[in-house]
Amino acid sequence: MKSIIRTAVVLALSAVVPVAAHAHKAWLLPSSTVLSGTDDLAVTIDAAASNDLFYFDHRPLQLDSLVVTAPDGSKVAAENASTGKYRSTFDVPLKAPGTYRVALVMDNLFATYKDGGKEKRWRGKKENIAKEIPASATDLVVTQSTRRLETFVTAGAPDEAALKPIGAGLELEPVTHPNDLVEKSEAEFKLLLDGKPAPGVKIEIVRGGIRYRNQLGDATVTTDANGVFKYTWPEPGMYWLEASVEDDKATVEGAKQRRAGYAVTLEVLPE
Numbered sequence: 001m002k003s004i005i006r007t008a009v010v011l012a013l014s015a016v017v018p019v020a021a022h023a024h025k026a027w028l029l030p031s032s033t034v035l036s037g038t039d040d041l042a043v044t045i046d047a048a049a050s051n052d053l054f055y056f057d058h059r060p061l062q063l064d065s066l067v068v069t070a071p072d073g074s075k076v077a078a079e080n081a082s083t084g085k086y087r088s089t090f091d092v093p094l095k096a097p098g099t100y101r102v103a104l105v106m107d108n109l110f111a112t113y114k115d116g117g118k119e120k121r122w123r124g125k126k127e128n129i130a131k132e133i134p135a136s137a138t139d140l141v142v143t144q145s146t147r148r149l150e151t152f153v154t155a156g157a158p159d160e161a162a163l164k165p166i167g168a169g170l171e172l173e174p175v176t177h178p179n180d181l182v183e184k185s186e187a188e189f190k191l192l193l194d195g196k197p198a199p200g201v202k203i204e205i206v207r208g209g210i211r212y213r214n215q216l217g218d219a220t221v222t223t224d225a226n227g228v229f230k231y232t233w234p235e236p237g238m239y240w241l242e243a244s245v246e247d248d249k250a251t252v253e254g255a256k257q258r259r260a261g262y263a264v265t266l267e268v269l270p271e
Contacts, residue, residue, distance in 0.1 A: 024049045024058050025206075026263060027240055028102060028151045033267040034179050035155050041094040042079075043153050045102060048087040053240055054208040056086035061149070063088050065106050069162045071098025097156035099179060101163065104149040109255060113137040126252050144250040146170070147261040154179040167195030168251075170243060170262040175228070181268045186232045190223075191243060193260065197227030201243050205231060208238040233268040240265055 026049040035041050047061040060083045068076040081090040092102060109129055111122040115137050122133055133140070146169040152162075158177045165171045172178075175188040191198045205219045221229045233239070244261040251258075 024051060025053055025240060025242070026061060026147075026149055027054065028061075028104065028149055028265050029054050029238065030102070030151050030153055030265070030267075033151070033153050034269075035094065035153070038097075038156075041155050042091050043094065044089060044091050045151070046087050046089050047104065047149075050086075052211045053206055054238060055211055058086065060084060060086060060088040061104060063090060063104070065104050066090070067101075067103050067105050068092055069101040069103075071096055071100065071159055071161050073161055073164075076100065092153065094153065094155040098159040099152055099154045099162050099177070102151050102153060104147075105169075106145070106147045106149075107169075108145050109142055109252060110145055111140060111142045113140040129254075141257075142250075142252075142255040143257040143259060144252045144255040145259045145261075147263075149263050151265040152178040165192050165195060167192075169194065170198065170245060170260040171195075172241075172262060172264055178264070178266055181233060181266055183233045183236045183268055183271055186230055188228060188230045191227045191229065191262070193227075193245060193247075194249065197223075197225075198243075198245065199223055199225045199227055201227075201245055203229055203231075204242045206240045207235070208240065236268050236270045238265060238267055 029046045031044040047063065048056050049061060050056060050058045063081055066078055068078060070076050076092060078090040078092055092100060094100060109124060109126050111129065111133060113120055113133060115134055124132060148169055148171060158179050163174055165173050171192045173190040173192055175190060181187055191201055201223045203221050207217060210216055221231055223229045240263065242263040246257065246259050248256060249258050250256060
């Protein structure tokens with residue numbers, strides 16, 4: 001009932017509303033985020049959804065929506081991609097110096113409807129909805145679900161060309177470079193929705209290694225009126241940040257609602 005009321009308020013006010021976090025955390029985990037040297041550089045990246053952050057205990061992520069952006073803005077083809085029972089893995093060659101953006105960019109539809117008096121659900125790509133939902137369906141409600149999972153890797157000196165937002169869905173615009181994060185230091189980021197500041201959105205921050213501590217040790221920060229949020233890293237490690245919103249700004253014909261999600265894996269180095 002609460003979710004129905006929340007949706008009604010969203011549609012009435014056209015406001016951006018935070019969405020509850022998913023039970024399973026989806027993430028990308030690079031073998032390294034900062035590399036030096038010039039010869040044969042590469043990183044291996046795992047892609048999975050899990051109960052325990054950065055452990056393989058639930059399912060792999062599919063790689064059909066993988067986009068790797070090189071420092072010059074060109075696209076890089078991943079190498080040695082494979083998918084197992086609990087994780088997918090791939091290599092990213094770093095043939096030029098600078099910062100690379102590695103992302104899974106998903107845009108799907110979720111629908112509920114009635115057919116033959118029975119409640120049914122459907123999930124898939126927008127190009128398949130017309131042929132997979134029967135013409136006899138009634139009470140059809142379609143929701144667009146967009147999600148970006150990403151991480152950043154730098155070979156040599158960091159730069160910012162690959163960090164430029166594309167202006168679609170929920171995105172992170174780093175103010176502090178994502179490969180220049182140090183414990184006890186404050187980092188600043190801006191959250192964007194369709195290229196514009198996303199105010200009042202909650203960001204969940206969790207440090208990896210939760211299997212080996214009794215408390216989750218998570219933190220929550222909220223974006224200000226300009227979509228900006230700041231955080232001081234308490235200790236080094238791999239961190240996972242997630243945000244999500246609901247609104248009525250779907251970009252697919254027939255969809256009246258949109259759920260937009262974003263998650264990023266960042267490495268924080270010792271002082």
